[in-house]
Amino acid sequence: MKFFVDTADTAEIRELAEAGLLDGVTTNPSLIMKAGRPITDVIAEICDLVSGPVSAEVAATDYDSMLKEGRKLAEIADNVAIKVPLTLDGLKACRTFADEGRMVNVTLCFSANQALLAAKAGAAFISPFIGRLDDINLDGMELIEEIRIIYDNYPNFETEILAASVRTPNHVKQAAMIGADVVTVPPQVLRSLIKHPLTDKGLEAFLADWKKAGQSIL
Numbered sequence: 001m002k003f004f005v006d007t008a009d010t011a012e013i014r015e016l017a018e019a020g021l022l023d024g025v026t027t028n029p030s031l032i033m034k035a036g037r038p039i040t041d042v043i044a045e046i047c048d049l050v051s052g053p054v055s056a057e058v059a060a061t062d063y064d065s066m067l068k069e070g071r072k073l074a075e076i077a078d079n080v081a082i083k084v085p086l087t088l089d090g091l092k093a094c095r096t097f098a099d100e101g102r103m104v105n106v107t108l109c110f111s112a113n114q115a116l117l118a119a120k121a122g123a124a125f126i127s128p129f130i131g132r133l134d135d136i137n138l139d140g141m142e143l144i145e146e147i148r149i150i151y152d153n154y155p156n157f158e159t160e161i162l163a164a165s166v167r168t169p170n171h172v173k174q175a176a177m178i179g180a181d182v183v184t185v186p187p188q189v190l191r192s193l194i195k196h197p198l199t200d201k202g203l204e205a206f207l208a209d210w211k212k213a214g215q216s217i218l
């Protein structure tokens with residue numbers, strides 16, 4: 001499973017990339033707003049830090065404007081994935097971009113049928129939002145399961161399932177068990193995957209014994 005980080009915070013991205021933990025980055029208009037800088041500058045900086053796909057989302061809602069914005073974003077770097085919303089215009093733009101050989105991430109997916117249409121439109125990634133479904137008492141993980149079954153039924157589909165709106169370590173584990181191709185995770189969730197109290201306790205005990213042993217490896 002590939003790991004993307006869901007942020008436009010370049011300091012966080014730099015640190016996680018240097019640790020070798022990142023296969024890509026996802027952003028959205030809300031995350032760009034938090035970064036407080038022009039989208040083209042932020043995306044260019046992220047693309048310098050990470051060689052894998054970097055999703056940059058269009059803000060237009062009609063097909064022609066989506067094409068203009070998407071092409072401008074794609075010009076920033078070869079690893080930009082143009083992010084479009086799951087609407088009729090978004091799917092139409094996805095097909096055009098895919099025919100031009102561009103990478104597209106179709107976002108705001110909340111049903112298996114939407115994911116089916118994104119695959120038909122040639123998306124490189126479909127982003128089902130787990131947390132936002134859980135927020136309204138639906139089962140986000142069930143959606144990942146359904147999409148996995150559907151995509152596996154049609155080996156000609158090349159769309160990767162990018163589990164998004166991930167809020168907890170459990171979301172990551174379950175998405176991996178189901179076989180999501182990619183998970184995009186906020187930095188704090190990614191860092192929390194490393195932690196286990198027994199790891200900390202065990203390390204403390206080993207270090208105490210090593211001190212008593214009075215040895216040195218070097």
Ligand code: E4P
Nearest residue numbers: 006026027028132164165166
């Ligand atoms: C995915 O690409 C989105 O940016 C993101 O996962 C949305 O997550 P949220 O529901 O926590 O805002």
